Amino acid sequence: MARVLQRSKATIYRELKRNFFSDECMPKCDGYYGAAAHFMAADRRARQRKLIRHPVLLHAVIDRLKNGWTPEQIGNRMIHEGVRPRVCQETIYRYVYSKEGMAQELWWYLPNHRKARRPKYARKKRPPKFDRDVSILFRPDAAPALPPIQPDPVHKPDRGRCATGWVGDTALARML
Incomplete structure (x- = not known):
């Protein structure tokens, strides 16, 4: 029967066991009947919690x-x-x-104060990596006009050198 209905044997067994019709007055009529199973299922559904x-x-x-x-x-x-x-x-x-x-x-x-229930091992919703202000999803269509970049002056004063050999305004060195 399970193969014909393409269901598991356990499913068929549970259905037969749960919805088996028996009547003490008519023991010869004991058995599984689809209509009786339907009424039993409707009765279970209507029962209050x-x-x-x-x-x-x-x-x-x-x-x-x-x-x-x-x-x-x-x-x-x-x-x-x-x-x-x-x-x-x-x-x-x-x-x-x-x-x-x-x-x-x-x-x-409840301890977690959740308004909606979440499955125990479901993925947790992560917060966005960027704030809404800097997210690419919320940027304006047109960028504001920026002032043109000025070229560096030809003569730069000597600013000295750091311990690492880099110019001081380019990199910061940690003093030992």
């Missing part, structure tokens, strides 16, 4: 976030204390970056 279903849990998480706890600390502390129901750190992050969490500006209480 855990933090929205449990307002007491939501308030506990928000209070701890505002007290400076990270989502990892909150989730692990709930496991350690044996709190039921509890949430993992990923659930907390999803709520913080959801529409409801953004309305409460919960991202501000």
Whole structure:
């Protein structure tokens, strides 16, 4: 079946296991049915998220976030204390970056204060190498007129020599 559908065997197994229809009243009808699988998937999609279903849990998480706890600390502390129901750190992050969490500006209480979530190993956006004032992208179309360059005078006064042998106005020598 996996070869015909061009899917992994594990994917087919998970689909069958997750959407297997069973009814105690009619045990002969147990099995996988596409229509039943569709209804089960729609039911899972319509189910509210855990933090929205449990307002007491939501308030506990928000209070701890505002007290400076990270989502990892909150989730692990709930496991350690044996709190039921509890949430993992990923659930907390999803709520913080959801529409409801953004309305409460919960991202501000995270350690990095990021408004948008970034994948862990994604490339980090680097700041520009040059300021906007000197960047080639923002230069004017026409350069301002500069005064003409004057030729050097024919007679130059002797300015002396540095320790390195170079003329003093051309290079600077470090005094030892």
